[in-house]
Amino acid sequence: MSNLPPQRHRFDVAALQLKQYPYGEGDQILLLLTREHGLLRAIAKGTRKPRSKLAGLLAPLRCNQLTLVCGRNLHRVEQASSLQSFSSLQNDYDALMAGLVMGEVTAAFCQEEDPQPALFDAFCLGLLQLQSGFAPRALLLWFLLYLLENQGFYQDWRYCAGCERQLQAKDRVFLLGSAGVLLCQPCKPGAEGARYLYPEQLLALQQLQQAPEPLPLDLDERRCNGLLWFLQQHLEQLSGKSLKSFAFLYPLPEAGSASPVATPVKQGVNTP
Amino acid sequence: MSYLTPPLGRLVGAFQKLPGIGPKNAQRLAFHIVRQPRQVAEDLAEALLNAKDTIRFCSICSNLSASDPCEICQHSERDQGLICVVADARDVLALERTHEYRGTYHVLQGLISPMDGIGPEQLKVRELLQRLQQMQTDGVALREVIFALSPTVEGDATTLYLTRMLRSLDIPMSRIAFGLPMGGDLEYADEVTLARALEGRRSI
Numbered sequence: 001m002s003n004l005p006p007q008r009h010r011f012d013v014a015a016l017q018l019k020q021y022p023y024g025e026g027d028q029i030l031l032l033l034t035r036e037h038g039l040l041r042a043i044a045k046g047t048r049k050p051r052s053k054l055a056g057l058l059a060p061l062r063c064n065q066l067t068l069v070c071g072r073n074l075h076r077v078e079q080a081s082s083l084q085s086f087s088s089l090q091n092d093y094d095a096l097m098a099g100l101v102m103g104e105v106t107a108a109f110c111q112e113e114d115p116q117p118a119l120f121d122a123f124c125l126g127l128l129q130l131q132s133g134f135a136p137r138a139l140l141l142w143f144l145l146y147l148l149e150n151q152g153f154y155q156d157w158r159y160c161a162g163c164e165r166q167l168q169a170k171d172r173v174f175l176l177g178s179a180g181v182l183l184c185q186p187c188k189p190g191a192e193g194a195r196y197l198y199p200e201q202l203l204a205l206q207q208l209q210q211a212p213e214p215l216p217l218d219l220d221e222r223r224c225n226g227l228l229w230f231l232q233q234h235l236e237q238l239s240g241k242s243l244k245s246f247a248f249l250y251p252l253p254e255a256g257s258a259s260p261v262a263t264p265v266k267q268g269v270n271t272p
Numbered sequence: 273m274s275y276l277t278p279p280l281g282r283l284v285g286a287f288q289k290l291p292g293i294g295p296k297n298a299q300r301l302a303f304h305i306v307r308q309p310r311q312v313a314e315d316l317a318e319a320l321l322n323a324k325d326t327i328r329f330c331s332i333c334s335n336l337s338a339s340d341p342c343e344i345c346q347h348s349e350r351d352q353g354l355i356c357v358v359a360d361a362r363d364v365l366a367l368e369r370t371h372e373y374r375g376t377y378h379v380l381q382g383l384i385s386p387m388d389g390i391g392p393e394q395l396k397v398r399e400l401l402q403r404l405q406q407m408q409t410d411g412v413a414l415r416e417v418i419f420a421l422s423p424t425v426e427g428d429a430t431t432l433y434l435t436r437m438l439r440s441l442d443i444p445m446s447r448i449a450f451g452l453p454m455g456g457d458l459e460y461a462d463e464v465t466l467a468r469a470l471e472g473r474r475s476i
């Protein structure tokens with residue numbers, strides 16, 4: 001049921017580059033997100049060689065208009081022009097990391113030849129917002145919840161998953177990362193790994209639920225990280241993949257701190 | 273599948289394990305070696321083992337060297353207060369070819385790559401920090417740390433990470449300019465490169 005044109009035909013597509021890896025002696029394989037075809041893999045010839053005309057454009061988190069030539073296994077990039085380079089992300093560590101997490105999670109959840117118009121637009125909107133200075137962690141929380149709903153993993157965070165009682169701000173609520181659900185205090189015993197959820201975190205989850213665009217959140221960095229860590233567990237459980245880029249979101253050490261280099265520690269995660 | 277006599281097959285296999293060498297190039301190299309006089313093969317084998325046995329990381333800059341400290345760190349005319357941070361020992365060679373730079377280096381031995389899970393702890397980041405802190409303790413005037421890392425997502429991530437980590441040391445930091453290749457034609461430059469060249473413009 002391919003909606004791709006037959007072999008050796010050319011087609012134009014707007015594509016967000018999620019990742020690339022080296023191939024052969026000077027080529028790269030690109031992993032792309034498109035509206036019409038979902039994930040696409042394409043080979044870019046010679047882009048690891050100096051003087052490649054395309055190398056400057058074909059980088060992660062860039063949106064390009066590509067002319068692709070259909071192949072039996074892989075498409076080949078014939079031409080590229082920039083639609084959005086999101087180039088100011090390269091000046092902001094947190095924004096860049098948020099974008100890379102968006103890319104890795106999208107690659108883990110989407111399929112080839114499964115159109116993703118809404119997710120493609122949400123991804124572009126997210127990068128635009130990051131570029132204009134939107135708080136990276138709040139934006140990422142929005143995107144991850146959007147992706148979960150968009151990919152059919154809707155969870156109603158107004159209710160306890162155990163007793164289906166409506167959760168109130170005054171309740172003690174717990175997150176169960178592996179299942180991606182919330183539990184009230186009476187339902188918590190027996191749920192191994194459940195962690196306390198601060199009231200402002202519960203509020204943020206509920207506000208972001210089904211939000212069509214990012215919302216500013218009244219959460220500090222630690223509380224944001226707690227929710228991101230929870231979502232990481234949930235997304236890894238659902239996709240069966242280890243999502244490596246999340247580790248780069250947690251606090252950065254500065255010179256003089258106790259352990260300056262041991263970055264990817266899961267600090268900021270909710271302590272009971 | 274073509275037939276190769278076992279010793280030749282083993283040689284082809286060994287070449288093929290090298291980066292950037294595909295099956296065809298591996299065969300070409302293997303056939304070349306066996307057609308040469310025995311001395312050529314001996315020299316090659318000896319050079320390989322000698323390099324492997326003698327080359328180490330410099331304890332100051334993490335560059336590859338047979339001596340420790342390396343030739344550059346030992347050189348009395350090198351400006352010790354100027355440190356250029358690069359990803360790889362080959363970048364040191366490239367910068368040395370310019371004959372413009374008279375400071376020292378720090379070789380990270382790679383770049384941070386979030387999607388591949390390569391973090392600072394797998395690179396010579398701790399060594400850089402300890403080196404700078406030690407220099408400050410010893411009262412060496414640190415004039416500048418220059419980041420000469422490639423303009424890729426990995427290069428950007430590494431530069432951003434290091435500048436944030438080193439911020440509190442209060443050392444001037446800079447990043448090399450990116451833009452058009454010398455002798456290149458403006459109209460053939462891609463949009464992103466050109467935008468970066470514009471961003472990095474300087475007053476004249």
Ligand SMILES: [Zn+2]
Pocket residue numbers: 160161162163164165183184185186187
């Ligand atoms: Zn309950």
Ligand SMILES: [Zn+2]
Pocket residue numbers: 330331332333334335341342343344345346
């Ligand atoms: Zn050295």
